Amino acid sequence: MESAVTAKKKWWAGGHSPFNVSYGKLMMWYFLMSDAFTFGAFLIAYGTVRFSSTAWPDPNEVFHSFPFMHGVDWPLVFVSVMTFILIMSSVTMVLAVHAGHHMQKAKVVKWLSWTIVGGIAFLSCQAWEWTHLHEVGAWWGSNPFHNADGSAPMNSNFTDFFFTITGFHGLHVTSGVVLNIIILINVLKGTYEHRGHYEMVEKVGLYWHFVDLVWVFVFTCFYLL
Amino acid sequence: MSNEATLHSQHEGVHGAMTHDHHDGHGHDHHHEDSFISKYIFSLDHKMIAKQYLLTGIIWAIIGALFSVLFRLQLGYPDATFPWLESILGHWAKGGRISPEAYYALVTMHGTILVFFVLTAGLTGTFSNFLIPLQVGARDMASPFMNMLSYWFFFLASMVMMSSLFVQTGPASGGWTSYPPLSALGDASIGSKIGMDLWLISMALFIVSSLLGSLNYISTILNMRTKGMSMTKMPLSIWSFFFTAVLGVLSFPVLLSGAILLLFDRHAGTSFYLSDLFVAGKALPNEGGSAILYQHLFWFLGHPEVYIIILPAMGMVSEILAVNSRKPIFGYLAMVGSMFAIVILAFLVWAHHMFVTGLNPFLGSVFVLLTLLIAVPSAIKVFNWLTTIWKGNIRFTPAALFSIGFVSTFISGGLTGIWLGNSSIDIHLHDTYFVIAHFHIVMGVSAFFGMFAGIYHWFPKMFGRYMNNTIAYIHFYVTLVGAYLIFWPMHYEGMAGMPRRYYDYSTWESFKQFAELNHFISSVVIIVFFAQLLFVVNYFYSMYKGRKVTELNPWGATTLEWSTPINPGHGNWPGEIPEVHRWPYDYSKDGVDFIPQTTPVGAHESKH
Numbered sequence: 001m002e003s004a005v006t007a008k009k010k011w012w013a014g015g016h017s018p019f020n021v022s023y024g025k026l027m028m029w030y031f032l033m034s035d036a037f038t039f040g041a042f043l044i045a046y047g048t049v050r051f052s053s054t055a056w057p058d059p060n061e062v063f064h065s066f067p068f069m070h071g072v073d074w075p076l077v078f079v080s081v082m083t084f085i086l087i088m089s090s091v092t093m094v095l096a097v098h099a100g101h102h103m104q105k106a107k108v109v110k111w112l113s114w115t116i117v118g119g120i121a122f123l124s125c126q127a128w129e130w131t132h133l134h135e136v137g138a139w140w141g142s143n144p145f146h147n148a149d150g151s152a153p154m155n156s157n158f159t160d161f162f163f164t165i166t167g168f169h170g171l172h173v174t175s176g177v178v179l180n181i182i183i184l185i186n187v188l189k190g191t192y193e194h195r196g197h198y199e200m201v202e203k204v205g206l207y208w209h210f211v212d213l214v215w216v217f218v219f220t221c222f223y224l225l
Numbered sequence: 226m227s228n229e230a231t232l233h234s235q236h237e238g239v240h241g242a243m244t245h246d247h248h249d250g251h252g253h254d255h256h257h258e259d260s261f262i263s264k265y266i267f268s269l270d271h272k273m274i275a276k277q278y279l280l281t282g283i284i285w286a287i288i289g290a291l292f293s294v295l296f297r298l299q300l301g302y303p304d305a306t307f308p309w310l311e312s313i314l315g316h317w318a319k320g321g322r323i324s325p326e327a328y329y330a331l332v333t334m335h336g337t338i339l340v341f342f343v344l345t346a347g348l349t350g351t352f353s354n355f356l357i358p359l360q361v362g363a364r365d366m367a368s369p370f371m372n373m374l375s376y377w378f379f380f381l382a383s384m385v386m387m388s389s390l391f392v393q394t395g396p397a398s399g400g401w402t403s404y405p406p407l408s409a410l411g412d413a414s415i416g417s418k419i420g421m422d423l424w425l426i427s428m429a430l431f432i433v434s435s436l437l438g439s440l441n442y443i444s445t446i447l448n449m450r451t452k453g454m455s456m457t458k459m460p461l462s463i464w465s466f467f468f469t470a471v472l473g474v475l476s477f478p479v480l481l482s483g484a485i486l487l488l489f490d491r492h493a494g495t496s497f498y499l500s501d502l503f504v505a506g507k508a509l510p511n512e513g514g515s516a517i518l519y520q521h522l523f524w525f526l527g528h529p530e531v532y533i534i535i536l537p538a539m540g541m542v543s544e545i546l547a548v549n550s551r552k553p554i555f556g557y558l559a560m561v562g563s564m565f566a567i568v569i570l571a572f573l574v575w576a577h578h579m580f581v582t583g584l585n586p587f588l589g590s591v592f593v594l595l596t597l598l599i600a601v602p603s604a605i606k607v608f609n610w611l612t613t614i615w616k617g618n619i620r621f622t623p624a625a626l627f628s629i630g631f632v633s634t635f636i637s638g639g640l641t642g643i644w645l646g647n648s649s650i651d652i653h654l655h656d657t658y659f660v661i662a663h664f665h666i667v668m669g670v671s672a673f674f675g676m677f678a679g680i681y682h683w684f685p686k687m688f689g690r691y692m693n694n695t696i697a698y699i700h701f702y703v704t705l706v707g708a709y710l711i712f713w714p715m716h717y718e719g720m721a722g723m724p725r726r727y728y729d730y731s732t733w734e735s736f737k738q739f740a741e742l743n744h745f746i747s748s749v750v751i752i753v754f755f756a757q758l759l760f761v762v763n764y765f766y767s768m769y770k771g772r773k774v775t776e777l778n779p780w781g782a783t784t785l786e787w788s789t790p791i792n793p794g795h796g797n798w799p800g801e802i803p804e805v806h807r808w809p810y811d812y813s814k815d816g817v818d819f820i821p822q823t824t825p826v827g828a829h830e831s832k833h
Contacts, residue, residue: 014362014805015452023367023444030440034474041482041525045497045518053513141494155513160495164486 028203032210035172039214042168043221046161055147057158059223062145067128079223082125083215086173089118090212097205100198105187108201112184115208119177126170130163139163162222169218172211179204259795267377269369270795274376275355276687279680281383282347283761289338294754296331299323301747303731303740317395325728329398330416332726334390336401337424341431342386344534344672346379349473352537352679353442353466355687359786360460362451362803364796367444371437378434382427389423397424400726402527405498405519409490412504422491425484432477439470446470451785453805457561458822460784460809461554464561465540468568469533476529476572483522490514517582524575531668532571535635536564538675539606542628544809545682546610548782549625550617551818553810553833556609563602570599580648581655589648596646603639607632618813622780623697624682630705631674637709638667641716656726659719662712670708677701677760684764685779689792690771696763700756707753714742783821784809808833 011018019026050056060075067078092114099107137144140163143156183204192198268274295314298307299322306321317327354372358365366372389396398416399408403424411418446467450459486497490511498519499511547554554560576584576592584592610632619625641663644650654660677700684692723736730736730743778787785805789797803823811820815831 010455012455013452014450014454014458017448019447021448023448026444026448027367027371027440030443030474031436034436034440034478037475038478038482041479041522042486045482045486045522048518048521049497049513049515052515140489141496155496155500156494157496157513160489160497164489164495168485 022199024199024203025206028206032206035210036214039165039168039217042161042165043217046165046221049157049161053154053157055149055151055154057143057145057153058148059225061148062133063129063223065132067132076223078125078129079219082122082129083219085118085125086122086212086215089115089122090209092118093205093208097198097202100192100201103193103198105190105193108187108198109184112180112187112201116177116180116184119173119180119208123170123173123177126166126173130166133159165218166222169211169214172214176204176208176211179207267373269365269373271354271358271366271369271372272687272793272795272797274372275351277376278347278350278354278379281380282343282351283764285338285342285347285383286757287761289335289343290754290757292331292335292338294750295323296328296335297747297750299328299728300730301744301750303729326395326398326415328728329400329414329726330395330420333398333400333403333416334386334396337386337397339669340401340530340534341428342383344669344676345473345530346431346434348534348672348676348679349466349469349537350376350379350438351676352462352541352683353438353470355683356462356786357442357445357466358449359686359789359793359797360463360784361446361449362454362785362805363445363449364798364802366441367449368441372441375434375437375441378430378437382430382434385423385427385430389420389427392419392423394418394420396420402520402523403487404523405487405490405516406502409487409498410502410504410509411491422488425488425491428484429481432481435473435477439473442466442470443474451802451805454785454822457558458805458808460540461543461557461560461564462537462540464564465536465543468564469536472529472533472536472568472571476526476533479522480526483519483526486522487519517579520579520582521575524578525572527578528575529571531664532567534668534672535675536567538631538672538679539564541679541682542610542631542675543613544784545624545628545678546613546632547810547812548682548780549620549622549628550614551620551781551812552613552617553812553814554609555612555615556605557808557810559605560609563605566602567599570595570602574599577646577648577651580651586648593646593648597643599646600639600643603635607636607639622681623692623694623701624678626698626701627674627678627681630701631671631678633705634666634671634674634708638663638665638671642667653722654719656724657719658715658723658725661725662715662719665715666708666712670712674704677704680764682780683786684767684771685774685791686786686789686793688768688771689774690767691774691779692767692771693763696759700760700763703756703759704753707749707756710749711746711753714746718742778821781819783807783811783819785822788821788823 011020017023017026063079064073064075065078066072066074092111096108096111096115099111133139138159140160141156143153143159145153145158147153183200186192186200187198192200263269265273268277295310298305298310307318308321310318310323311321314323314327317324317330323331354366357363386396394415396416397403397408397420398414399421403421407413408417408421411421446459446463450456486495489495490497490499496511496514498516499509499514500516502509502511543554543560574592574596576588577596580589580592614629641659645654645660645663681692681697684690718736718739721735721739723730723739727733731740774791777789777791780787785803788803790799805822806825807820807822809822811822811833812818814820814833
């Protein structure tokens with residue numbers, strides 16, 4: 001392991017990675033850039049359609065329910081809980097990566113497990129929310145919500161974009177949870193202990209943080225604006 | 226992970242031929258003979274994967290070209306009947322005349338196949354895979370496994386697209402751009418039924434394949450360069466593959482988004498692209514969507530896509546022209562800089578495909594400016610190619626001829642781009658044969674010339690044999706002359722307002738005057754098609770029976786791939802990977818014919 005690197009080293013001269021990262025991490029970064037463009041395209045499409053619309057539903061009225069609490073009017077409380085869970089799962093992921101740097105297997109297992117629990121909890125919340133919205137008549141191609149100005153819905157743009165984009169994000173969370181589980185199994189088997197580093201945890205960590213970051217944008221676009 | 230470990234972790238999937246490798250901790254020292262399946266089918270060797278891409282590309286190219294022959298028969302001989310057409314196409318060509326549905330299916334598939342399956346996957350997949358590890362000095366790609374997956378996703382995409390040709394309602398028929406609402410409504414056209422779904426699924430698989438490949442190309446070029454191979458010592462071909470991969474990584478995902486929304490419009494009752502529609506006199510319930518939204522998403526990929534197609538050809542042509550003029554490339558850094566400028570501009574010009582969609586004229590003028598800016602780096606490149614061969618000691622090998630042909634078609638096709646990039650002229654010229662002529666010359670023919678140049682030039686490295694020169698010369702001259710004879714007259718048709726995508730021009734008073742010209746074009750198409758079959762024959766014949774390569778460096782080139790054995794094994798170099806000391810264009814320097822990159826710089830050497 002060459003740890004100390006002199007300042008004079010010619011990083012781009014070949015023979016080593018110019019960014020001092022493995023090819024795997026480099027690929028992950030480029031993949032995330034690519035994925036950012038997929039989400040970017042969705043969100044910009046949503047933005048253009050929304051800004052060309054004369055009226056749009058008020059998120060405070062659409063998202064005001066809470067599981068097991070019938071008849072309450074708690075605007076955005078549930079989605080705040082969801083967001084909090086997802087952000088906390090990012091915190092536990094940071095701790096798992098940190099433990100990996102110090103080769104602390106038990107701690108990696110602990111924090112990675114909490115991350116998985118957080119991911120599954122978020123997905124469960126989303127499943128509840130979708131079910132609830134479906135029950136009140138919202139789905140792809142069907143928008144029951146009155147606009148903020150009180151007018152009747154003119155089209156299904158609101159629900160079309162909501163389900164497509166949150167669904168695409170949910171798909172990412174799902175694959176993130178699956179990746180985390182695979183990595184957790186490898187950690188338990190001692191694969192990375194044997195390999196001498198926990199870089200795989202770092203790589204899925206990058207993906208997980210990205211998925212969280214995307215949620216911040218999705219959350220802002222659909223619930224706050 | 227240390228740098229050493231980083232650099233060598235690639236070898237986890239690579240066995241044999243590497244005697245000096247020290248693996249980081251986990252032994253992979255066992256040696257085994259490759260079975261047929263691991264050598265030819267599920268190969269991890271970048272050279273074999275490149276050949277798989279090339280073979281698949283050739284098969285697609287034959288199909289795509291054949292389709293153009295079929296629809297040119299309709300355009301050139303609208304009144305004639307060809308009974309044999311009915312025997313191969315069945316009810317798509319009743320009575321020996323291609324039906325309108327079949328005509329639209331053929332043009333759509335011709336475009337899709339050539340743009341994506343041949344000139345993107347076939348071209349980049351072949352040469353990025355083949356040349357990147359060989360020219361940067363790496364044992365293989367960063368991840369050979371992902372590289373293999375990339376090919377097999379492409380294969381899967383190919384199979385899905387191929388199967389769409391055989392479904393009862395036919396393949397997608399709404400043009401290669403698949404604009405909604407036509408592509409979104411199965412009731413609107415039989416080509417928008419299951420064929421359109423297969424098109425979308427195939428494209429999604431294709432995007433996955435492209436992503437896996439591009440990530441590999443980028444990280445191999447950045448991380449796996451051999452000692453001394455700084456970025457500015459890389460051959461221009463490598464720079465072009467790098468930029469191509471970046472373009473692919475950043476633009477294809479946007480097409481994926483567009484395709485996903487289209488799938489929802491087709492099957493989930495959404496109205497992303499649909500509004501105020503009537504099909505067969507019945508009003509549709511869809512409200513609030515925008516068909517123009519799809520065009521934005523499509524062309525955000527679609528325009529970078531043309532650079533994805535042309536950049537690798539540019540890079541290889543630069544390389545081949547320098548080798549065969551025995552002169553250093555003129556303006557190396559300007560070449561790199563202009564490619565970088567093209568990459569940036571590629572993302573900022575997409576709306577020039579949409580000047581007549583009702584785009585705000587002010588916004589249009591911004592896109593005109595940005596579009597015309599592309600002429601600057603393009604012109605820099607053209608002048609640099611010309612000054613590279615200027616007063617050179619040119620060897621007219623088939624590869625060199627195709628490279629010169631590339632420059633020729635790139636100029637003639639590029640100049641008409643300046644016309645089309647002006648939004649006011651575009652009002653007259655959009656959707657006419659002028660557009661067809663422009664992009665076929667600048668992107669179709671040019672990219673093909675670059676690809677042919679690459680194949681002729683690196684065939685000895687691929688198979689240890691030469692291709693037949695006589696057939697190659699016939700192939701070149703027929704193709705060059707034929708390409709101009711086919712596409713040049715289309716400019717006149719386009720300026721006269723003849724629209725593209727029409728089934729039969731003989732029923733239009735304004736376009737009857739072009740009956741003879743269309744007849745002529747179609748006849749040349751048939752001749753050029755057979756000239757391409759000559760190439761195919763030459764390719765496969767030479768693979769097995771071609772003259773054997775007996776020297777390591779048959780073209781006298783400086784780059785690293787020629788320092789490998791004539792038939793390199795998996796791992797490319799039997800011993801140490803050579804170290805690089807100089808840029809790749811030391812030709813005719815200080816009275817020496819060429820100095821390989823591996824030669825250390827001498828004490829009294831002049832600067833390049």
